[in-house]
């Protein structure tokens with residue numbers, strides 16, 4: 085993976101300065117080996133349950149990344165028709181795809197039905213009605229999991245908590261029970277399971293355990309009514325270590341799930357970040373330096389449109405110079421060219437001397453980096469490169485100014 089040697093920073097043996105020179109900046113670089121290692125580590129932690137791992141595409145939806153995971157048996161968790169088509173194009177079999185999201189349109193439901201996906205994660209009674217009507221009119225049974233909101237606080241950033249009582253996601257336990265009974269009684273629906281996803285970047289296993297208990301209670305109530313489910317999907321949200329955080333203890337989580345879940349239904353997990361965050365770097369070039377209010381400012385060519393997480397959640401990504409220079413560290417703000425004060429990659433960070441033209445590497449940028457990027461300020465989106473077997477391959481070309489304006493009429 086990442087190495088700091090005499091030739092500067094390298095990723096899987098390739099110098100990042102050279103990658104920046106060859107492909108330009110800002111540039112996302114991913115290590116294929118790092119992605120597959122994480123998939124195997126997750127499988128090994130949950131070996132006793134042999135879950136179906138449905139990679140949450142939203143973390144990084146480049147086709148090369150999806151097919152890397154699909155080629156090793158992963159399924160997909162998708163949240164839009166676009167993600168569903170991406171998953172299929174990258175080789176994910178339809179019967180390994182779950183479709184989540186509170187606002188699936190009629191076209192998206194129809195697409196999922198036509199493709200023959202494993203299950204729709206249904207999030208409201210009106211969505212269930214819409215799906216049933218569609219299934220009836222196309223004379224095709226729709227596979228359903230109901231998303232349960234267990235009402236637990238995952239102890240994560242409020243913007244990525246999804247199971248608070250007033251959250252827009254899923255339905256509370258009594259309604260989940262009713263909707264599953266309804267699906268089980270319908271000729272056009274197939275009640276396959278319960279799904280639950282309590283948030284993202286969670287590092288404490290206890291909220292998962294509370295959620296798993298709520299899922300188990302609902303399953304027991306259904307079993308008493310003679311409804312036996314085939315699938316139980318406990319979502320994603322597994323937290324990674326960006327800076328000082330603890331990683332979620334996966335082995336403890338696996339044994340808790342084992343103890344809390346009834347034997348029988350197949351376990352599904354929907355990790356996104358955990359699989360890809362560590363595998364990616366964002367490379368930026370230093371444009372200018374100045375100082376303001378006693379602080380050093382380093383202005384680079386990557387901005388909040390390329391990596392939104394610092395501006396959006398106050399996320400702290402480690403940042404390293406590709407080739408460190410000798411000299412004292414100073415408190416530095418690393419900022420982008422966008423005309424917003426919140427456009428920063430790091431604030432008050434200790435950084436050694438840098439010169440114009442130097443390359444900085446923003447680490448752990450593989451998840452919710454490119455996939456959340458935009459063209460704000462009419463900036464073309466960055467290029468993406470995958471390093472695999474000692475070679476770097478362009479997996480998405482840099483956008484051009486023409487790409488920005490061509491859809492306009």
Ligand SMILES: Cc1ncc(COP(=O)(O)O)c(C=O)c1O
Pocket residue numbers: 140142143161184185281283284285319320321322354355356357358
């Ligand atoms: C339904 C669902 N599943 C899985 C995920 C993946 O979360 P993470 O990337 O934190 O694992 C998300 C993220 O928002 C989600 O909404």
